[in-house]
Structure formats: C-alpha cells, structure tokens
Amino acid sequence: MMKLQPYGDSALLVSFEKRIDPAISQQVIALHKALKDHAGITFSIPAYQSLTLGFNSTYLNYNGLEKLVKATFDQLDEITTNSGRKVTIPVCYDDTYAPDMSEVTGLTGCSKQEIVQLHTSHEYHVYMLGFVAGFAYMGTLPEALKSPRKETPRLKVHQGAVGLAGLQTGIYPAEAPGGWQIIGTTPMKMFDPEKEKPNFLEAGDKVKFRAISEDEYKIIQLKIETEIFEPEISNG
C-alpha cells in the first residue's frame, strides 16, 4: 500500500505501512534508485518506510511527479528490489575501543563474548543514512542485544564508533554528539569528503561485522592511510 501526498510546495512524500521492515525498506530504496537521477527531481531521501522527493517546478509539477512515481513503482520487479551490496566491516571490540561495553553487558545480561558473537553473527540491512552525513541506520539487532540509548547523550562520540540504540546498530562517520551505546570501533572511514562518492555505505546495503584484534585494527588503519586498503564488498 503506497500513499502519495504533497510535502510543502516543492516535494512529494511517498509512504508505506508504518513499521520498520526490511521488505518495505527494499521497496523504498528500489523506488529511490529508479527516480533519484530523473530530470526535474532535485533530491530523494529514502527513510524506513518513506521516500521524500524534491522537484523543480520548472521541469515537473506535483501531478506529473505523482504519475511518474506510480508508473515507476508498478515497473519495479523482484530482482531490482532485492539487489544490494554485501559489505563486511571490521570492528575492534576491545575495551579501549568500546567505552559502553560494560554498560551494555549490564543492560542485556550478556557477557562481552556473547555480545561480540551476537553482533557479528547477524546480517544487517541499511535502512537509511541521516543524522550526520554518512551515518547509516542498520537493523535489526537480535532481541538479546536490545539496548536503550544513553540517558545523557555524549557531547562527543569518536569517529568510527559502532553503537547500539534500541534494535538498531550504526557507525559514527565523524565525531558527533550522540546517545548510542558504543560497543566497538571500526578503522574504516564511513565518510570521506575527498571522494566523489563520500559515503561508504548506502541505503539497501547488507552489512556484516567482523571482530578484529587491536593489532589488525592498526594494520587496517595503516592500509587506509596509505590507500591500499580493499574493503570487502560483493554484489548480492
């Protein structure tokens, strides 16, 4: 069930059922990818169950865009809807890289080993990017890892911090304030403004985390600095 409505005088909001569900998100992302570069569309913001499309009224009006969205949606097939990259992200879960690990063991009743095992054994879907440029909202965490946000958000969370919030997991692409529970750190750059495509992750990616030692963290960091690091990506 797709609902279309005007959103201000130069955008249109497409929304689906109000729940967080990878299947709904896949439809949003497929629609986003099909429309993002269409003439007259100024921006496209995929979110959990909605897509915000900006339009330039010189080229496109609301009614024209509504027709375009409906026609595009009808043409989406199973294959395009389910395509997405598979990405592996190395994370060091050692104490100095995981300032909230002990709080999370208290909140979840899981041991540190169990938390790492659970976090690395699931594949996560990237629902959307937002909050800070390049910040990917991923889910769904196994129920056993469900953790509330910190009561008092930190003024500074470090770059690369891997956090939990509710049933979601995410990575801070840059130092920013935030209330997510930090259980590890990745040496990878989630956002590099020097690149033509600055974001490493995009909506629709499937992400797995791989636990690494502090030594491996430092080696990867060195490889990134010398630009010889090859991220693990496959097209699913």
Add this chain to the structure above:
Amino acid sequence: MAEELRLHFKKAGFFTSIQDFGRFGQQDIGIPISGAMDKESMQMANYLVGNSDDTPVIEITLLGPEIEIEGNGQIAFAGAQFAGKLNKSPLPLFETIEVKTGDTIKLKGTSAGCRIFLAAGGKTTEPAWLGSHSAPSDYVKHTGMVSHFSDGDTLTFHPHKPIEKRIIDEAKRPIYTSCTILRVVTGPDFEQFELEVIQEFFEKTFSISSDSNRMGYRLNETLAQYKAKGEEISSGVIPGTVQITGSGKPIILTADAQTTGGYPRITNVVTEDLDLVGQMKPGDELRFMLVSLEDIN
C-alpha cells in the same frame, strides 16, 4: 596574472559564511541542502555587481565583520538593515560599490532583518564540493571547507569587467518587521494532530528562540494541548518543515536542516516565505497562516 580582489576578514562577525543556492541531490547520504537563508537578497546582491543569480555570496548574520580590501573591484550588500562604514562614510546598501586597496568596511548590527548578503563582482577562488560552494554545516565535517569564517580569514575573487553602477529602488527593497505572518501548507502528519492543537497552532503568536541557527528556528511557546504519541519512525525532513517536539514546541527547519527526523510534521512554510524566516532574529514574533497549494501556485 589575472587581477585579484581579496577580502581580509579582520573580524569575522557573529556567523559569516559562503552560500549559494545549495547542494542538491546528496540528501540520501545525509548531507543537508544548505544555501543562502534569504535567496531573494542573495540574488539582489549578485544583480548589483553583474553576477549570475547563483554566484556564491557571503552571508552575514546579526553582527557584521570588519573587512579590509586588497585589489580593485565591485561589491554590493543586500538584505537586512545593517549599519556600517565604508572607510569614514556610512556604508551604502543596495547599490554597487567600487572598492580599492586599503578600503575598510565595518558592519555593525542590524535594526531590521537578520542577514545581509555581500557579493563581489566575479568569481571566488574557493573550491566547490559536490556541486556547491555553500559552507557545509558542522555535522558534515568536511575538512577542506570551513562552516564559517574566523578572524583573519581571506576570501579571494577574480573580478570580472566592471559594470555600470546599479541601485535597487527604495520601493523595491525588502522591508522586515518584527512580526511576520508566514504562509504554510498542511504537512505530512497534519491529520494526526488533535483539532485543539491545530487551533492553538494557528491562533498563537510565537517568538523566535535565541537557540536558533541555520539548521532550524526554535520557537519559545509551547502548544499546551499537545501530547506526544511516543517515538515516530524517522522520515525525510526539508527546509520549511515545521515539526512539533515532544515538549510541544515548534521548530521551523531551515537551510542546514538534517535530512531525516522523527518529530511529527504539522505544516510546511511555503518556499517563497522561507526568505522571510531567514530574516527573523531571536525575539521576533510570527504567526502561521494556512494556505492551500492552489493559492500559491
């Protein structure tokens, strides 16, 4: 060697940044649109020096900078009613100004409006990023571009051929008041608000909080009847979106707004009136007036 016009910011002022029409098409990776908070004034400043409408300009907020000129060129100011000096004389606004090495410009405060735009005839040597010169907001953390100027920064332009002096007619200059009526259309979540809350929203006179910036304008008053219905699923937000926070206070999102948000979206300010929002300053008052999309097209 091509001639250069340099603006040395001896003092940067309260918040001075480079802006153009904004950075479009990057919102899916969480990059805000940004761009001038008052595009009409930005275009006026560009017109006065013979630039195209979309040429990057310098946006000056509340308390102006002190600038020393190096080189020859033309500049112009358009926007809020700032008082200022060009050397020892009053600074003329809304007209082409010839400047030369050694000239100094001191902008003070504003008596009406919040932002003034400074254009220099020609092109800046600053690099663009992802299709725009607009300063990325603090949350984008682009190392190569500054979010706003600091004391001692310099901005360089390659001036184009001087144009004949232009002046904007007194009658055609914008007028800013301390109480504005903003036209809004219903937002995507309008239907989920109780009738009493909607009435209160349109009957109340709101004032701008001092906690406002280029990301959003917070309003001081609370919608007393509003009760938050728990956490919403985050969805796209755009400049002009009016959200109601959990405590019942509205926020008008502006140029540097984040790309997604979770507060219910009661209305959207019509694009044309967003320039008025950019000229409101803390303490100014506003009311919302509901219009239909047909009214504004």
